[in-house]
Amino acid sequence: MKIIEAKHFDDMSLKAAQFMIEKVQRDPTITLGLATGGTPQKMYELLINDHRINGTSYHQVTTFNLDEYIGLDRHDPNSYYTYMHKALFDHIDIRDEQAFLPNGTASNLNAECERYEALIRQHGGIDLQVLGIGANGHIGFNEPGTSFESSTHIVKLTESTREANARYFNDLSEVPTEAITMGIQSIMNAKEILLLASGKKKADALYQLIHGKVDESFPASVLQRHEQVTIIADREALQKVAVSSN
Numbered sequence: 001m002k003i004i005e006a007k008h009f010d011d012m013s014l015k016a017a018q019f020m021i022e023k024v025q026r027d028p029t030i031t032l033g034l035a036t037g038g039t040p041q042k043m044y045e046l047l048i049n050d051h052r053i054n055g056t057s058y059h060q061v062t063t064f065n066l067d068e069y070i071g072l073d074r075h076d077p078n079s080y081y082t083y084m085h086k087a088l089f090d091h092i093d094i095r096d097e098q099a100f101l102p103n104g105t106a107s108n109l110n111a112e113c114e115r116y117e118a119l120i121r122q123h124g125g126i127d128l129q130v131l132g133i134g135a136n137g138h139i140g141f142n143e144p145g146t147s148f149e150s151s152t153h154i155v156k157l158t159e160s161t162r163e164a165n166a167r168y169f170n171d172l173s174e175v176p177t178e179a180i181t182m183g184i185q186s187i188m189n190a191k192e193i194l195l196l197a198s199g200k201k202k203a204d205a206l207y208q209l210i211h212g213k214v215d216e217s218f219p220a221s222v223l224q225r226h227e228q229v230t231i232i233a234d235r236e237a238l239q240k241v242a243v244s245s246n
């Protein structure tokens with residue numbers, strides 16, 4: 001695991017954007033796994049700036065998002081489809097048909113999970129997966145207790161996750177109770193992983209991810225078994241971890 005310490009959120013976002021831009025420039029047909037949430041938001045802004053200024057192209061890039069709420073229409077302001085379009089896709093030259101998210105309003109949700117997993121395989125798998133981390137150790141919406149063997153599946157969101165995401169909704173009662181998420185195995189199948197974290201509320205989670213026991217009770221601990229993980233996190237998030245940069 002490679003750990004890169006950033007000074008603060010903006011510095012984390014800059015380092016993460018530089019990391020991503022280098023990957024896309026080196027392989028213009030790269031398949032990216034993308035995440036939503038507050039953590040990657042500024043990184044996406046910087047990717048847009050770079051696209052405008054330096055012309056880094058996403059025309060041949062394919063993306064797969066980690067997850068989507070169940071029951072929200074894709075044009076709902078709180079769907080991850082809307083998030084991704086506003087935060088990134090509408091502002092770069094990615095082809096809409098190459099930017100995939102699970103469909104949280106599919107009539108057969110189990111079939112949708114299988115379709116999504118198969119689609120990732122058909123595209124040769126994910127080259128670089130971007131991840132955030134929940135304070136409870138979730139990655140994607142894989143909450144504590146999720147099997148390490150899981151592929152894309154339906155999850156019931158924990159109350160702590162719903163409360164953490166309620167800031168985007170008018171009211172906690174509006175936060176969906178279920179989602180479709182790539183599974184832990186789907187994430188582990190990615191050739192490379194970039195995990196981002198910022199702020200002291202992630203400090204315990206980062207400590208456990210790096211030094212804790214590898215156990216399904218803390219989903220992110222599985223990343224200790226992946227051979228190509230880079231963590232870019234700010235000082236507050238790394239305050240419990242001694243960074244020796246190996």
Ligand code: PGA
Pocket residue numbers: 036037038039040132133134135138139140
């Ligand atoms: P955040 O979410 O980026 O909004 O903190 C991360 C996560 O819950 O995975």
